[in-house]
Amino acid sequence: MKLVFDRPRSMRDKPMHFCPGCSHGIVHRLVAEAIDALGLRERTVAVAPVGCAVFMYEYMDFDVTESPHGRSPAVATGIKRSRPDLFVFTYQGDGDIGAIGLAEIISAANRGENFSVVFVNNTVYGMTGGQMAPTTLLGQRTTTTPRGREAKTEGHPLKMAELISGLEAPYYVARVAVDSPAHIARARKAILRAFQIQVEEKGFSFVEVLGACPLNWGLSPTEAIKRVQEELIPCYPLEVFKDKG
């Protein structure tokens, strides 16, 4: 019998700690598949975030370093500039990239650093228990916006992919989602494209992935997927914002 589906070489055979319906498992797999497809496992150094995905190194079978919260793009800059032969990516959440680490991501993108960013946007701080993120939708109730996010006091959802694509240097900027098989297939392509751009030394590549956090949204996994489709995607359109080709 022919084996048609297996664990990527870049992943370990280990049960994940993520909550039921969490998107990190899917995104982890897409990252591992892209690294396998490009044969990069043995020259990869990834930067793990602070938050639920910090345990990336438990599931990935390549070199990983931790980073202080939000500083991943600076850490990745240090790795890639001192060893340009390595394949380097950061894996970041919405608080990490859009709040505490906004200066680091904008500056790295603006320098056109030749590394890749996988940014998982689930509109909430996950590990700390569901506080408002910069990407929290208007009206969304979180533990720190108990009456729902208000534009007047908390501002509008931060659109990172649009923000990054407004800069001159970035080479590839896309937003994808992992709510359906069709969208997952597009996400797979986007991550592969982003990584390929780095391999070709073309510069900065950025993929925003809309994901679900059923636990902190107070929804079941199926309801959470529905929310991605009905609420997140209308606010955060799925597009390739920039591809210099």
Added chain:
Amino acid sequence: MIAVGEKVLMRGCEAMAEAAIRAGCRFYAGYPITPQSELAEYMARELPKYGGVFIQSESEIAAINMVLGASVTGTRAMTSSSSPGISLKQEGISYLAGCELPAVIANFGRGGPGLGNIAPSDADYFQATKGGGHGDYHNIVLAPYSVQETVELTHLAFDLADRYRNPALILCSGLIAQMMEPVEFMPLKEEKEEKPWALTGARGRPSMVIKSLYLQDVELEGHDLKLQEKYKEIREKEVRVEAQHLEGAKLVVVSFGTAARVAASAVEEAREGGLPVGLIRPVTLFPFPRDFIRKAAEGTDRFLVLELSGGQMVEDVELAVRGRVPVEFYGRMGGVVPSPEEYLAEIRKRL
């Protein structure tokens, strides 16, 4: 390149940059801040000539994290700043210590707290030697008092940082950054350190992780105990201290860095005038020469600690002396650097 043995006139922060390159530093990230921006400028000009990387970062926070990234790959890396900028780097320094990553950080201290001023100060002693960031950790702290010693301690800082996989901090006042003195350099280090822990891709070996996260309490305590063992070894092996005229000294001055430079002149003058005074100058502030000072306490009547601060190292001297003899303090703050005459008057008062 300046020949080995050739004497050149250079300011301290530029001499440190040249020494760092010769010590094998191939990555520098920094953010402009007076009084040491010339170090970054020197690196921007010279480091690429040796295949090194210079980055002007968006912030001090980014600079220390770029250094962390470079260190992850086993590259000798440094950043430098002055007091307010060093405060911003503390998060990254704590992570370096927790992840056991080597790095060299130079602090050319200026007056504080807050924005303070740009005049020389050594008031960051507590921050440098007691941790500075969060958690149980120590930097290795070296305190040069001349441009020549700045060069020598820069080489030592890189060696110690690698040997112990620990951040090494060079603490000196902004005066040393700007002071010009004749200086000689050591040869360019050609060989690279073996760093089997560095992340360079999992080729022909299992994949590796660099981290400071240990969620289980006993697991983290195990890691902390390992760090404490390392600090114990550093305390046992790496103390460096200089002393003058301790024989028969009724009063022993203890001073480091810029204050020690002035104190040395004052003590010489006092001795020439027949006053029984000696000088102890800690070169390493962590590890602190506690045993050396304890022993000196057996042969003198009192200590006088001279600092460019409101009194910081004096606490470590008191701990070393343990009440055997009185420990007195005289400090100037705000960027005031006393003259040898001012120190001499303080010495005379106590004899």
